[in-house]
Amino acid sequence: MDLLVTTAEQRPDLVPLLGDFHDWPSFMNEDPVAPLYFDDLEEAFPGYVLIGIDRNRPDRLVAKGYSVPFTWDRDPDESLPAGGWDEVILTATRDRLAGRRGTLVSALEISVRPDLRGTGLSSVMLAEMRRNAADRGHTSLVAPVRPNAKHRHPGVSIVDYANLRRDDGLPVDPWLRVHARAGGRIAGTAVRAMTIAGTLAEWRAWTGLPFDATGPVEVPGALVPVHCDVEHDHAVYCEPCVWVHHRLM
Template structure:
């Protein structure tokens, strides 16, 4: 593949391709804070929106990446936002309203077209995201990583899962492994990186599951069980993340 990885700022003509695919589970599209970023990511942060295409098939998206600058005064090796992905989006929105540039950059998403997964493209996109942040003068890229095999172990605490290592010392989780190989350092875990709430009817429509029994419900592709409260007609999902810090200088 003759891959072109560019930004929305450099190639605005490719921006329409960003809607080519969205492989997130249906329930994850219901996060209440996401529209603060995705509602106008291209207009607000074009240098931080990555677009990858095969030059031989420039009409089809190969991969995409989204990141955002935000203000964070603590040492990213010591502490990062306890609210994870949601908190980053909220802080970035506040910075934008206040006219602040932000002090570091957070990854928000890297997605690869399904038939190209396993080809190393996710690592290419992460490297491009690191370069884009460095080119904008930032010293750190951080990532509230959604471990892509954690859903196979929904009952395991996120911190314990993040600590799992192979014989070579690298993380067991494939996506965490990509980050560590790229120079990232795992710094901690947030237990509430993304919070999604809805009525039981909402969750039935999002998942196809009955949601008729109080207690934890294991949902396909969810990293931890969803808490179902039949008395209150409410179900709540608090997704964890693993924080990774990529020093850029």
């Protein structure tokens, strides 16, 4: 494959390809914070949106990477936002409105075309995201990582899961392992990286599950159970993340 990785800033004509495929469970499209970033990709942070195509098939998206600069005045090795993914987007939006340049870059998502997963493209896109951040003068890339095998263990706490290691010392989780091999260091966890709340009717529509009993509900694709309250007609999902810090210089 003759891979071209560019940015939305350099190639705005390729932005429409970003909708070719989606990686997350459908209920995650209901996060109320996400549109602050994703609804304005061409104007808000185009230099931090990576687009990967095969030069021989330029009409087809191969991989994509979303990142964003945000202000954080603490040492990322010691502390990162407790609000994870959502807090990064909210902070970046406030920075943009105030005319501030963020001090850190946060990864938000890296996705690879389904038929090309397992070919090493996720590592390539992470390397390109690191390079892009460094080229823009940033010394750190952080990532509120959504561990891609955590959904198989919804009852395990995010702290315990992040600490699981193979015999070679690398994380058990495949996506955390990609970050570790690229030089990233696990810097902590957050238990509310993304919060999605809705009525029981909404959750039934989003998941196809009955949501008819108060208590934890295991939803396919969710990293932890969704908390259902029948009496008060709502359910809330607090998705955790694992914070990873990549020093770039």
